[in-house]
Amino acid sequence: MPRDEEPDTSTKRARALGLAPGVGTPGPTNTIVDVPGVRVGHVTIHDGTRLHTGVTAIVPDAVDIAGGRLPAGLFVGNGYGKLVGATQLVELGELETPIVLTGTLSAFRVADALVTYVLSKPGNEHVESLNPVVGETNDGYLSDIRSRPITETHVLEALRSATVDPVEQGCVGAGTGTAALGFKGGIGSSSRVVDLGGRSCTLGVLAQTNFSGTLTVRGVPITPQDALGATCDQQPQGNSCMLIVATDAGLDARQLARVATRAVFGMARVGSDFAQGSGDYAIAFDTGGRRGIPDQHLNPIFFAVQEAVAEAVLDSLFLATTTHGFHGHTKHAVPLDVVREKCAAAGVLTPSVE
Template sequence: MNAPTTARPTPRELGIAVGDQPPGTWNAITDVPGVRVGHTTLHDGARLHTGVTAVVPEMLGRGPGQRRALACGLFAGNGYGKLVGATQLAELGELETPVVLTATLSAFRAADALVSHVLELPGYEEVRTLNPVVGETNDGFCSDVRARPIAESHVRAALDGAASGPVAQGCVGAGTGTTALGFKGGIGTSSRVVDVAGSRRTVGAVVQSNFSGTLTVLGVPVPVRGDASRLPAPDDGNSCMIVVATDAPLDARRLDRVARRAVFAMGRVGAGFTHGSGDYALAFSTAHPDDRLVPDGDLDPLFAATMDAVEEALLASVLCATTTVGHRGTSHAVPVDDVLGALRAGGRL
């Protein structure tokens, strides 16, 4: 379930703001009308630290007359991953289900649970085909990924508990056991409100961070200090899932372009983009299908908002996470004083 607060300060609470455009009310993907988020978090001693995060557009399959698909784009920065449903999404440019995020080897059980959930919705009694979308990162450093502990009940709890408003960040849901940029990773979210072709539009992002590189905050590197042997080995997984939502009227082709910028934003925070990294972004629009599409020449504010929101969400996923004693080692929280000291020394605070 969602929690109204986060264990550690968010970037903005620390004085770290990315870009010039304002965030929405919650500075979360839930600022996009009709988008809800839910988490299920599992802890079992040092052995299991994992979970599920669900991004749920309300207009999908809520009853007769509701839409069965939203325009959606996909970009694979590096396709070393198990993004269930990717090929049909890329082919048709349509999102047919909520987006579920979880651990690598639990993605397939999560997909089955997502199908069961959607088929039970009103209006789906005669449906014979459905494309579940489930993303993953490998949390095998902090959690026993081979145990595949995610059950249907955990997926349903995240879907049923999805809510608007503030979104818990850090070591929650699908980010419970992840590690990013040398520190404890997790779930992060952010949003931006921008003027697009004469209309006020919102862009929101949620990320599941689990990738290597050197943490970079507002252009200032914050490397790991001390013994680098504490870091996960490369074969422990090295990926990132990004989900972007907007109420701007965009088709799948334009949303592909938005998704591409979302992955580009990983470079701003120091991503290594290594061989074993599964770096994916999905971008969907909740706008009415009859709305006039934003012309390509007017997309720049959306591109900028996407990159800023994703960058801040990635920073939040690390800064809000707490030290976790895990299955194969300890993933340490980033020392906030180191971050602030580096920013002051670099003239960014």
């Protein structure tokens, strides 16, 4: 069977376990949809042990209409990846389509489907150039990646079903077949309410986790060997991580690139080794409309994005379930009782927050 258990999002998130990193205040759902004007949709594909893959669509309302644009920035922590649309995103500092995440070899079919979706919008009848943005990580350890199972129908369903409901996390969408830090990875999301001195903004992160290193929870290393013993298998170093950051702070494209840089820095807090074969990317966009925050006032946003990334990564693992995949490979869920025991022994558990 592909999965051993169903996640319980009310009890398994890092914050509910007393394991949330940092001291910042999350938004109402503690996911990226806390940022006004952002929706998320998933399509998840399981087929026995052969396929574990899917699509995750991040849909800002402002680009879901004809001619819509948002300021955006990109940071490439390590460029071993197939991020479609990257160069124009950097050159113009603009996002003009939703962002869709998937498995590596399906990225190109997803990009074509995303173009179909945007061209079909009323008012786009005469559009002749478009920059679809599609990110990916390699889910070939657990899924038959060469079969390229993602179709236009899957992509359109993810885009059209995108909602402001709290983001489903773990083994869903583009995180269905991923693995991270020695355990089963997935989709994770977190948010922070940021005080900018007189006014507040919201910052949200969505992470597709599929990278190597040593899982580190509030400074405590958790290795598969310690947590699972002889039951764990080994995955080659590398693969990737896609980080999507949204805010309504009113940042311009240059400032958003700086925020994206700090997002990748946040991976270090949870143990990324930033291996040679890892594509580590962050895309940041702003839905706020108003521009003009001085750079010297950005520190709270920089701190918030690193915290939110760390928490999103933890939730992507904590809400994932053991998955039996292609070629007999298995990735085990993080044993949360072991994590709590080790963190309690280190004196870093905080009071649980529902």
